[in-house]
Amino acid sequence: MTPERLARLTRLRHALHQIPEVSGAEEKTAAMVAGYLRQQNPDQLLTGLGGHGVAAVYEGREDGPRVVIRCELDGLPIEELSDQPYRSTHPGRGHLCGHDGHMAMVAALAEDLSARRPAKGRVVLLFQPAEETGKGAAAVIADPAFPQIAPDYAFSLHNLPGLAVGQVALCSGAANCASRGMRIKLTGKTSHAAAPQDGVSPAGAIARLLPGLVALGSGGSLGPEFALVTLTHARLGEATFGIAPGEAEVWATLRTVTDARMGQLITAATKLAEQVCAAEGLELAVEFDDVFDACSNHPEAVEVLRTAAAAAGCPVQMQELPQRWSEDFGQFARGAKAAMFWLGSGEAQPQLHNPDYDFPDAAIPAGAGIFLHAIRELLG
Template sequence: MDAKKLKQIKELRHILHQHPELSGQEKETAKRIAEFFKPLNPSQTIKNIGGYGIAFVFEGKEGGPTSLFRCELDALPIHENNDIKHKSVHEGIAHLCGHDGHMAIIAGLGLSISNASLHRGRVILLFQPAEETGEGAASVVEDTKFSKIKPDFAFALHNLPGYDKNQVVIKKGSFTAASTGMIIKLKGKNSHAAHPEDGNSPAEAMSKMIVALQKLPDAMKKFSLITVIHAKLGEVAFGTTPGEAVVMATLRSFDNDTQLLLINYAEKLSQQIAKEYGLSITFEYTEDFAATINDPDAWEYANQAAKDLKLKAKHIRIPFRWSEDFGMFSAHTKTLLFGLGSGKSHPQLHENNYDFNDDLIPTGVSMFEGIVKQIHQD
């Protein structure tokens, strides 16, 4: 990538960082991306896919496979604590996961493709909404517009603090965990605090449930994890015995079948405790992420690209415990998600002093260019 193009992409990244938008609200971000791509003359632009998502289609000279390269539009509801010129202008909202950098990389790939014709097939550059809530990929896949661009392959990357800068972190099979937010509501009976025997407080059941849920994965054959993240008992009313309680937990596992089993076991355990204390119980679910499964064929393209670029690669054996809604695409096509090291001492994702490392942009673009070359240009 020449210096002029790199400067253009970095400037785009800094503008995106200054003007972050939360999941499902990425209207202006999508507009900025559309303006950037206008002079690149894509064959087709698909707006409002899965919300404010936007996709750019580049057609090859001949028929062939369709490859999708995906990045994320949304930012996080976190205060930024950085002394940088491009600091977020929206208090309490910031790109502290690097989605601005991921967008810059895909924009760089757009610059590359627009200047080098594709021999066969087509390339889709997707700027996806609402990744942070786990809703965006599902919304895209369920959108009727997706049938027009359904890919044979889908690729994405995520920057990874704690790894050597520009190191490619890659793995076949499960790469990131499935996760689900579970909300358990218990209902008993209020009474005067002076006469608790007249009511049915869920306090003891809630306490037992918190402990039991987090112990449940010990009995699972495959990796799973339950983390209780919030609990609420009654209201702040010193004259009243509580009649309701809520327990919230995040359930994780490395494959979707184990995740379904874990959810089933967690429900049965909670129902058993509720029954023991004569309480009614209901369940709700939120922020549902499928496991990202890296296909062997897609893996080969990325692995070869890293070799051709003589990049240091780390082939991990154990999947990451965090989740990425790119996993939703794994159920519909051959996917590959890889990591790109941000530096050993780089602030971690979601920390309020995090800022995407611009040094990753040329490497990210080159990796994707290498994949495009193998599928569409060789």
């Protein structure tokens, strides 16, 4: 990639970095992406996919497989800590997961495909909404326009702090854990703080639930039986001294390597909540949100990426264990040969979702190059 081209894509990345929008609210981001893609003369440009999703389609001269390259539009509801001139202009919002860099890489592919269409098949550059909540991929797939772009092969990446810039990590099989947020609502009866015996307090239930949930999933090795329960929020009554509480909430994230183990963990956590509430005389409501299925890499798609990374001059580490964090990209694997790779964003880089995280522009050529080589290998 020439310095001039990298500078152009870096300017795009910085412009996107300044306008982070949370899942489901990516209107400005989608408009900027669509404007850039129009300049690259796609054969078709779809907008409004599953919300604010955007897809640029490039047609080959002959019939062939359909290849989807997917990146993400959304930022995070976290205040960015940065003195960069391109820091976020949206208070309380930040591109602190590197999705702005992912978009710049896929925008580079639009430039390449505009200059030279694939020999066969069809390439779809998909800018997906709402990855951070786990709702975006499912919404795109449910969109009436999705059959036009449904893939035979699907590829994606995520940048990975702790790995040298431009280095690739890749695994076959389990790639990202399943996870979901569990919201437990406990309802009793308030009373005056001077007469707690006249109410039904959830305090005892919370005291039992917090250690009980953690005991159901204490982590361990990332094998088929791996289970982790992380307590993320707890609230008891109102912030006052005069009322004995009558309601409470406990939030926890459940995490497993496999979907089957997730089903077992959900059953166990729900049963625990039911038993505790019955013993304490409380009403119980359980809700789930931020639902991510396990993400698995298809071996044929993995081999395409490994070959592409070598052609792009990027060293590859083959790994046996998946990442603990989750990805909704796995939704696309249900009807396609799909794989995600991890691209190093620096050995001293802050962790993803940290307020001082910033995607390294030097990684743009590597990611774009790997994707392009994968496309050329499959479609010419």
